Amino acid sequence: MSETPAAPSGQRPRGAAYDSVFLRAARNEPVPHTPVWFMRQAGRSLPEYLKVREGVPMLDACMRPDLVKEITLQPVRRHKVDAAIFFSDIVVPLKAVGIDVEIKGGVGPVIADPIRTAADLQRLRPLEPDDMPYITEAVGLLVAELGATPLIGFAGAPFTLASYLVEGGPSKSYENTKAMMYGAPEVWAELVDRLAQITSAFLKIQIEAGASAVQLFDSWAGALAPDEYRRSVMPASAKVFDAVEPYGVPRIHFGVNTGELLGLMGQAGADIVGVDWRVPLDEAANRVGPGKGLQGNLDPAVLYAPTHVVETKAREVLHAAQALGGSHHIFNLGHGVMPTMDPDALTRLVAFVHEASAR
Ligand code: CP3
Numbered sequence: 001m002s003e004t005p006a007a008p009s010g011q012r013p014r015g016a017a018y019d020s021v022f023l024r025a026a027r028n029e030p031v032p033h034t035p036v037w038f039m040r041q042a043g044r045s046l047p048e049y050l051k052v053r054e055g056v057p058m059l060d061a062c063m064r065p066d067l068v069k070e071i072t073l074q075p076v077r078r079h080k081v082d083a084a085i086f087f088s089d090i091v092v093p094l095k096a097v098g099i100d101v102e103i104k105g106g107v108g109p110v111i112a113d114p115i116r117t118a119a120d121l122q123r124l125r126p127l128e129p130d131d132m133p134y135i136t137e138a139v140g141l142l143v144a145e146l147g148a149t150p151l152i153g154f155a156g157a158p159f160t161l162a163s164y165l166v167e168g169g170p171s172k173s174y175e176n177t178k179a180m181m182y183g184a185p186e187v188w189a190e191l192v193d194r195l196a197q198i199t200s201a202f203l204k205i206q207i208e209a210g211a212s213a214v215q216l217f218d219s220w221a222g223a224l225a226p227d228e229y230r231r232s233v234m235p236a237s238a239k240v241f242d243a244v245e246p247y248g249v250p251r252i253h254f255g256v257n258t259g260e261l262l263g264l265m266g267q268a269g270a271d272i273v274g275v276d277w278r279v280p281l282d283e284a285a286n287r288v289g290p291g292k293g294l295q296g297n298l299d300p301a302v303l304y305a306p307t308h309v310v311e312t313k314a315r316e317v318l319h320a321a322q323a324l325g326g327s328h329h330i331f332n333l334g335h336g337v338m339p340t341m342d343p344d345a346l347t348r349l350v351a352f353v354h355e356a357s358a359r
Contacts, residue, residue, distance in 0.1 A: 015143070017150035017212050022082040026213060026250035026272060028293060028328040034318060034357035035082035036350050037152070039254070040336030041075035042087045045343050048074050058103040059095060062088045065138035072142055076149060079347045083150045083213070086139065086206060090156025090217060091164065093202040096131045097124065099165070107170060114168035116176065118187045124165075124194045127201035135202075139209035150213060152252075153206030157218035158195035158236035160255075165191070174223050181232050192236035200243035207247045215252040215274070216240060218265070222257030222276075229261050234268050241269025252295055256335050262287040277334030280316075282323035293328035294321065300333045303345045310345065311352050318357050331357075 017023060022035040043049055052070055053061055061067045071087040091101045091109040100112035115121065142151055164170070166177040181188045203214050218237060221229060241251055253265045254274025266273045266288045273292055275284045277299035284294055302313045314331075321329035331353045337346065 015150075015210060015212050016148050017146070020082065020148055020150050022150050022330065023212060023250065025327045025330055026252075026293060028326050031327045032358065033354045034321070034327075034329055034331050036331035036353045037081040037083040037085065038075070038079075038333050038337050038346060039085070040338075041079065041081060041085060041346070042071050043337065044339035045337050045341045045346070046074055046078065047343075048078075058089065058105075059092065059101070062092050063134045065134055065141055068134075068138035069141045069145065072138075072151075073145065076146070078343065079350045081350055083152050084142065084146055085152045085215070086142070086154060086211065088135070088154070090154075090161060092135075093127050093132070093155065093198050094161065094165070097127050097198060099123065101164075109164045110169045111165055114176070115165045115191065116180065118184075118190070121187070121190055121194065124191070124198070126194070127198040129201065129205060129208075132202070132205055135205050136209045139206055139211055143210035151211045152213045152215055153203055153211030154215040154217060155199045155202045155240070157216045157221065157233075157240065157253075157255075158192040158199060159224070159233045160218050160220045161195045161199070162188075162191055163220050163223075165195075171220075174220070178223075181228070185232070188232060192233065193239075196236040196239040196243075199240050203240065203244050204247075207244060207249055211249070213250040213252065214244060215254060216270070218253065218255040218258075221255040221261060221265070222259075224261070226260050226264060229264055234264055237265075237268045245269065250293075252330075254295070259284075259287075263289065266292045272328075272330065274332065275334065281320035281329070285323045293330065294324060295330040295332050297332065297334040298349075300335055300338055300341070303333075303338075303341050303349070307345070307348060310349060311356075314349060314352055315356055318353070 021031045025031045025035050068087045072084050076084045095101050104110050163174055163177045250271045252272045253270035256276050259279040262284055272295050273288045275296035277297050281294050298317050302310055
């Protein structure tokens, strides 16, 4: 048995990033401008990323603190975003508990032996606090270097992780995952429960090492109807949010195509709900209800249009966010940066958001 981690919450000293614009907005405190960062801001859109990743497989890179530090810092240096997101991947904790997984370029995570039966679950052991020394080291290096810029830790939510484990790789229709969810609900419940433990432990490792906010990616939860999400997925995600609640760091919850789930994703325990581009933020505010912040939600594809169009669309996002009535908005794209995006367009967008939202 591992020891319970030291009592977190109020006893932890406030980090150097505590009064950053990003964390102030996350707490709905007054800010000089709307903070902005981008999902997948580190990665193939940046030539400096391609250079340091040359010849290093993705998951090997995630286990090298020197590389993780450099790659995480690259978009902060270049774009002047208001937060760094830890460079890693949602499948790194699965690898840490012994799952045979690799990330195939242009494809995504591929699992050698998918998990389909109750017996397969034995391969999914708990993640212990000492299983990922390379994560603790990388976060420590980063927080020291970042100073007043906050570091966002992250993890994959139980449903999204389960979808990779059960399908064996990326999927469009999730038929094997849903077959288990509908047809073997006890096996499914045990699977997402084990994943909730792994995900909670991964987030705790990052927070204990100094991450000052966390984002739970349930990227593919949009494949589910609200009733099914509520019954089969939300309890496991709620366990994750409950597990990190004592640390008092802002908790963000994001998925793609989750317009019908936004209220439930907030109720699962998030402080801030990430919204893709399909639902305007004023409508998202209605769905999420009072007391929670929103993150988003410029359509990433807008970045391929001329600058004046990007700015018009970004202004629309800022305008819709005024429905929140305060500072509870973090500007982001509705999903990740795409590899073919022009990095200069992203740098210009950061400056524009800062300028257009100045108050
Ligand atoms: O900059 C950041 O946002 C931090 C790093 C980050 C990565 N993956 C690095 C990465 C984060 C937050 C993730 C999360 C992640 N990984 C999610 C949730 C976010 C989302 O996009 O919805 C998901 C679903 C995954 C699984 C995964 N890993 C996919 C679908 C892919 C892309 C496959 C491809 O090649 O198109 C990966 C690989 C991956 N993760 C890359 C990066 C930079 C690309 C690998 C490479 O550069 O070779």
